[in-house]
Amino acid sequence: MDLHDLTRTLHSKSDTKIVMLVADGLGGLPLEPGGMTELETARTPNLDALARRGISGLSIPVKPGITPGSGPGHLALFGYDPLKYLIGRGALEATGIGFELGPNDVAARCNFCTLDAAGHIIDRRAGRIDSQQSAPLAIRLRQVRIPGVEIFVEPVKEHRFVVVFRAAGLGGNVLDTDPQATGVPPLRPVATDEASRRTAEIADEFIRQATKLLAGEKKANGLTMRGFCARPNLPSYEEVYGLRAAAIAVYPMYKGLARLVGMEIVGKSPGISAQTLDEQLAVLEQNWASYDFFFIHFKYTDSTGEDGNFAAKVQRIEELDKAMPRVTALNPDVLIVTGDHSTPSFLRSHSWHGVPTLLVSNCCRYDGCQEFNERNCLRGGLGQFEAKHLMTLALANAGRLAKFGA
């Protein structure tokens, strides 16, 4: 029996509202031993006031010591066990550029590479060709024609692009063609199950035609395909939680992840996302009556951390703090502030460290935390917990879960 087996049978009707505000990469580290983290440094009077009313803790995105990407990090926050719901890289890459995968799609991430006259790989990333040069090449590959298959080719960054094959019944289990070595030719695509044989044949033909179209290019005269993946089949928020859920996100990746669990993407106007936090809050206010659950994604705590810019991350946290009164003015029954993982500017990357997490409701048990930051969360009433349990806690605090067993 997994968590969704429980919530699926226990969720009950209510008109309560839940807001989950995800500050990407929120958790941090000090620059000096014993010093203060970004969140400890930031002036956050509004979050601190919420910490005094609510219950705090540190969420472990996947397992202790495991650093998640955005996919597993968000799935866990959404209550989907990130070790059960594995999203292939192809699907994640497609999602990240805003490509909406359909039920008949198989996606793969591709790299341009450099081949020698014998067809052996000289450079697996085509000399990290820049995006301006590579994008027209990716678009050129849209000329590939394979009967019975719709093909999408989308540029990504530098040597990367995405290919999606669309046809009924395609399996997504095809091995990578990247040999992870130079001096050898790319591998042929190999299916690992019966349902994926046709996919492998299509990929093989795609590579044949694409290589012709690239002939004569100096850097990018070949390609490899990796992370083949059919559209992940996740149960929806409506089904497992009984929630009508809305996502208010700026970047395609987070909208895509939200869409995978059945959230509706709401924006400034149909098809146009809010761009600033202020705009995101306006969208929240406009849609308040229409949904039970709101996922708000704030990107910049992560990007400043990735840049190694401690001061900028502090500033972004303070920007977030200033926005809180507009959220609390709506009187959500449950308000959660958390992150999908830590991104300490000290490390300039995602990390495994516990993520400061705060839950406010009228029936959370107070824990004496006075501020919202890593050292208070460590002593908080939520303890250190796997992020996948957060949604169950949200539902419980919102009065949306019946008793288990008599």
Place this chain on the structure above:
Amino acid sequence: MDLHDLTRTLHSKSDTKIVMLVADGLGGLPLEPGGMTELETARTPNLDALARRGISGLSIPVKPGITPGSGPGHLALFGYDPLKYLIGRGALEATGIGFELGPNDVAARCNFCTLDAAGHIIDRRAGRIDSQQSAPLAIRLRQVRIPGVEIFVEPVKEHRFVVVFRAAGLGGNVLDTDPQATGVPPLRPVATDEASRRTAEIADEFIRQATKLLAGEKKANGLTMRGFCARPNLPSYEEVYGLRAAAIAVYPMYKGLARLVGMEIVGKSPGISAQTLDEQLAVLEQNWASYDFFFIHFKYTDSTGEDGNFAAKVQRIEELDKAMPRVTALNPDVLIVTGDHSTPSFLRSHSWHGVPTLLVSNCCRYDGCQEFNERNCLRGGLGQFEAKHLMTLALANAGRLAKFGA
């Protein structure tokens, strides 16, 4: 490998004694933000002294955010994973009224309902007919005769009663006949596996005869059957822990749950339960030499919580505290005080909040807790832990578990 695979092979002989005192629904909430819970309000000098000697923590009955009924709550305390050992509603209802299910029994909870002339349900609960009217009707149904089957009909409360079919080889997997709607007839019983086909036939015939016997009744002229369930098959305390266990409980539900794991029910005299806490302690003293493990159930911390009576719950906790010296006078090697779940009077219901838990032995590691209550337990040495681990800790502290691996 589950917990019982470990304890089953590791338990060792000893003459140590373990007492587990379960104050039902012990955990609470403050009435005002930042205020004190029932347990924090109560004067508990004896429990506080034990907290200074022992180790404290908060137990999570099932998983974070999941509110358990009495069944899963107690099974977890007894060391049985409540998500593995699911007890059907029929068995739990029978257990709750003191019916001792045998190995050839299938139980179902039944509702009287009101049918119109066409046999369609008008009221699924027969107008919530009162117990004085419904009990004689349930007893009338004892006239049903089906060859080869022994049938038991027991009144419960209001529109509810329990039916048990006894015959060799009956399966318990039959779907509910309650259509969960009015304006339609009750469903026919349908078996979901081969072993339960005969059970469904018996239920069908029972309903046919019962409906005849109820003809002419104004409110309760029909019935529905739900939660069909064979006797749960749980490994015994003797087998998994090597413990001769005694249960000292007032209410049938808790005696029934204890019986399911092989505890013996001990009382004032054969067949007569102790009624007050004083009487329960007398029973504990009388039986001290005969058992290794004692489960004592104290109901009133839950019932006062369910009533929303904060002051009465405080008083019941103080009553429990006054009883502690009589328990400690027996010098148990391990003394545990806990609850099966929280029942905050603020919520007037069971809840998901962590349950204050205390373990005292001569080899627990002291944690500096000064009082026994929610805020001390949050900082305690047991941390926040799933209740199913408590029995393993009890056995370890009692010197009853050998080393795992060489």
